[in-house]
Structure formats: C-alpha cells, structure tokens
Amino acid sequence: MNTSIKIVLDSRPMSNNLYTVYLRIIKDRKRKNIALGLKCKKENFENEQFLKGHPDYKVENSLLISFKARANKIIRDFQNEENNFSLNEFEYKFKNKIPDKSVLVSVFFDEIIDELTRSGRIGNAKAYKDTKDSFMNFGGKKLKFKDITSVLLEKYEVSLRERGNGNGGISFRMRHLRALINKAIKREVITKEHYPFETYKVSKLKSVNNKKALSIEEFKKLKNVDLSKSPHLLEAYNYFMFSIYARGINFVDMMKLKWSDIQGGRIYYIRSKTKASFNIEIIQPMQDIIDFYKVQKRDTQYVFPILLQDNLTPVQIANRKHKVLSRYNSKLKEIGKLAEIDKPLSSYVARHSFATILKYSGTSVSKISEMMGHSDVQITMTYLKDFENEDLDKEMTKLVEL
Structure with missing residues (x-):
C-alpha cells in the first residue's frame, strides 16, 4: 500500500x-x-x-x-x-471514532425515503419503501446494519423465492439494499468493513430473457389490428405505436411530453431516467398520432391525455402515472389478443421492439444504441438478446444441411 x-x-x-x-x-x-x-x-x-x-x-x-x-x-x-x-x-x-453499526436499518431506510420524497423522486422513494417493507418483514424491525451479512442475504433470497419471486424481483430488492448500505457508508454511518456485497453478488441474479420484443411479422399484425369494434383500446394503441416510432420513448417521457417540445417537425426532450437529450424527426405515423390529440384542444401543456392538468405535484404525477400505466398495460393485453400475437404486450415491449425490429431490418447496433440514448452499446445488446439467439439458431441449421 x-x-x-x-x-x-x-x-x-x-x-x-x-x-x-x-x-x-x-x-x-x-x-x-x-x-x-x-x-x-x-x-x-x-x-x-x-x-x-x-x-x-x-x-x-x-x-x-x-x-x-x-x-x-x-x-x-x-x-x-x-x-x-x-x-x-x-x-x-x-479519532477513536467507532461507526455506529447499531443504527437500525429501518431508521436509515426512512431517512432516505423521506429525502427522495421531498426532492420529488417519488418513484425512487416508492422502490425503497417496497424494499424496506419486504426486508423488514423478513428480518424484523429491530435489524441493525451489523446484522446484514452475506449469509443473511442468502437467506433473504431463499425467502423471496418461497414467496414466488424470480431473479428479476430478487435483483430489484438486492440492488436497493446495496444502494442503501453504500449510502450509509458514504455518510459514515458504517464502514465498509465486512461489506456483505463483497461476497453476495447481485450480478448472479440475471433475469431470463422472455422474448419481450415483437418480431417484424408481429409488429405488422399489431400495426394493422382492427379496433373498430373496440374503441376503448385506441388510446393504448396510440401510446404503444408512438413509443415505437419515437425511438422507443418510454412511458414516463411520453407522459411528460409537452407541445413546446415539438418544433420544426422534430421532438426535443430530455429523458427522465438518464438525462440524455433527444432530437427526433417526426415521421408521418407519429404526426398522425400528434394530430389526433391536437384537435382535442385540451387545456394543458401536455401532448397526451395522461397528465390532465398543469402544475401537478410530484406525488400527484406519480399517482397518475401508476394509475394510467396499469390501465395501459391491461389494455395492451387485449390488443395483443385481437392482433393474434402470442406474447403479453406491455409498455416496455415497445422499447424492446423498436431496437429488435431495426436490428432485423439491418441497422447496426451502434446506430440503434445512439438512437436509444444508451451510454454503452452493451446496454443495447441486452435488448437484442433474442435476436442473437434466433440468429445463432439459424446458423446451426447449416450443420444439418452438410
């Protein structure tokens, strides 16, 4: 040293x-x-x-x-x-200063949740609250930081699996626990001595890819689906198609999209999650959807009828997002059945589908990555995993033909 x-x-x-x-x-x-x-x-x-x-x-x-x-x-x-x-x-x-490992985990959880709530980061606050409730239900409200060992985390994982959680749900909990402990270390509540995540690796909890993306044929089916007898599904259909055409824009950014973000045939916005800036050309299918909502002349600054009034508080926005997103995903399941698509549709499928359809169409991964605003091409590759597997399967048929 x-x-x-x-x-x-x-x-x-x-x-x-x-x-x-x-x-x-x-x-x-x-x-x-x-x-x-x-x-x-x-x-x-x-x-x-x-x-x-x-x-x-x-x-x-x-x-x-x-x-x-x-x-x-x-x-x-x-x-x-x-x-x-x-x-x-x-x-x-x-300084002969001994970090207070006797601090209750629940107390520090509440401190972080309160800070996130007051700063308007309601989604993050809810994620920490859900993890706190789950972890305290497992370990008890009197659990202290010194009690969190790799063995305890292994037992918590077993408990989550017994309650029906898969790798994705377990990873979600563990990542928030890890972030909480890192914050405690940074604030000198505890030291990094015996850091449990040195031994317990969250990376082992990789979710199995469940073919979230639509193929080109499935996209065509969805595009041409007949909703004449199901007008209640039109809103969800518009959101999904706009998301794909707008380079996989996610629901939160679509929800917050304002008329002032549309200028000179382009959309300018900053992604909420990564703060990346986007400058997107409005192609005709997008324009058709925008025009559909423009003629409604609603008295708000927002393009889509998700946030129904201006000057909502962060809590009101979070509640509205949760309510509309749940209804949106439910209606997408109905649309999928009408389009005879044999996989569950959700808002997240749109972002995956944008990437995969472009890849099937011959667009390079680096260009797709740039269009999606990813900081690393490896992030884009996770969206394209299904494409890779199917492509490799086709290559294997060459052995059979020898």
Whole structure:
C-alpha cells in the first residue's frame, strides 16, 4: 500500500488570519486532511513543526510528533492485518471514532425515503419503501446494519423465492439494499468493513430473457389490428405505436411530453431516467398520432391525455402515472389478443421492439444504441438478446444441411 503521512497547514486562513493544522494522509493517490485542533500563523510553521514565534511551540510540537507516530502505527496495524483500508477507516481509528453499526436499518431506510420524497423522486422513494417493507418483514424491525451479512442475504433470497419471486424481483430488492448500505457508508454511518456485497453478488441474479420484443411479422399484425369494434383500446394503441416510432420513448417521457417540445417537425426532450437529450424527426405515423390529440384542444401543456392538468405535484404525477400505466398495460393485453400475437404486450415491449425490429431490418447496433440514448452499446445488446439467439439458431441449421 502506497501511503504517506504529513503535517500541513490549510491553504486558506480563517477570519482571524490563523491557519488550521491538519494531518494529511495520502493513499493510492487519494488524500484526506484530518484537523488536529491546532492553529497558528503561517509564518510560525515550517517543515511540519511550529517555530519559536508560536505560543507553547515546544508542547505543541510534541503533540504533532505524537499525532504522526499514532498515524504511522495505525497504518502498520492495518498492514499487519493485511487490511487494504479506506481513508475513512483510517480516520475512524485515528479519532477513536467507532461507526455506529447499531443504527437500525429501518431508521436509515426512512431517512432516505423521506429525502427522495421531498426532492420529488417519488418513484425512487416508492422502490425503497417496497424494499424496506419486504426486508423488514423478513428480518424484523429491530435489524441493525451489523446484522446484514452475506449469509443473511442468502437467506433473504431463499425467502423471496418461497414467496414466488424470480431473479428479476430478487435483483430489484438486492440492488436497493446495496444502494442503501453504500449510502450509509458514504455518510459514515458504517464502514465498509465486512461489506456483505463483497461476497453476495447481485450480478448472479440475471433475469431470463422472455422474448419481450415483437418480431417484424408481429409488429405488422399489431400495426394493422382492427379496433373498430373496440374503441376503448385506441388510446393504448396510440401510446404503444408512438413509443415505437419515437425511438422507443418510454412511458414516463411520453407522459411528460409537452407541445413546446415539438418544433420544426422534430421532438426535443430530455429523458427522465438518464438525462440524455433527444432530437427526433417526426415521421408521418407519429404526426398522425400528434394530430389526433391536437384537435382535442385540451387545456394543458401536455401532448397526451395522461397528465390532465398543469402544475401537478410530484406525488400527484406519480399517482397518475401508476394509475394510467396499469390501465395501459391491461389494455395492451387485449390488443395483443385481437392482433393474434402470442406474447403479453406491455409498455416496455415497445422499447424492446423498436431496437429488435431495426436490428432485423439491418441497422447496426451502434446506430440503434445512439438512437436509444444508451451510454454503452452493451446496454443495447441486452435488448437484442433474442435476436442473437434466433440468429445463432439459424446458423446451426447449416450443420444439418452438410
């Protein structure tokens, strides 16, 4: 471990023109300054010690020597234990500060949920609340951070499976638990010592791909479905088709799309989830859907009749989203049956279908990735997994034909 210790002055003086004295530790090119409770004039400090002009310079120099000796001993102890310590762990030891591992998990959950709610991140708050309820139901309300071990997580996984959860649902819970523990570490509620996710790997919970995307033939069936006898399904049909034509725009961004986002035959919006900017040409099928809602002349800034009034609170928006999305997905199941498509449709199928249909049509993965606003092509590849499998299956028939 490449670690060094040095006594330094702050780079800027306080209001009384005195400078704070720090113990500086540098490890692996990262550094932390720890205040020692000592102050002096800049001219009275040199080469890690106080000069004669500083009051009680002999006594306080002895303190500096003892501080530095203690710091070096802590580092040696860590090295002897083969502990690749963090700078926070060093500070805990140096200050004789013991992180409060007795903090109740439920209390910290509530703190994070409250912060997310007050900042308008209602969806995230609900996800943490659902995970809290599930985990507390399993471990009890008196569960402490020190109790969360890899063994406990394994048992929690078993409990979730007994209640009918698959890999996707279990991964959802574990990722939020991991995020909670990471926040607790960052806020110095606990240290990273015995971090349970070093052993328990969330990555093992990969969901089985359930062929979410439509094939080209299925898309044609859906496009031409007859809804003349089912007018109550037209809204859901419009949302689904618009989502595909608008490069896989997701439901939340479609819900928030405003008339002011449409300019010069293009749509400009920022994706809620990733904050990526989109600039999309409005092709004719999209324009037809936009015109359908434009003639309704509703008294709101939104294109689609999902948010029915302006100036809704984040909680009201979240509640409206949940209500409409549930109804939308239910109606998509009906549309799928009418179109004779043998797979359940949902709002998320539209985004997968956009990517897969373009891939079947010969568009490169890199272009699809850019169109979807993915930061990494590997993310796009998860959308195209079914395509890869079917393509490989076809290649295997060549062995049979030999």
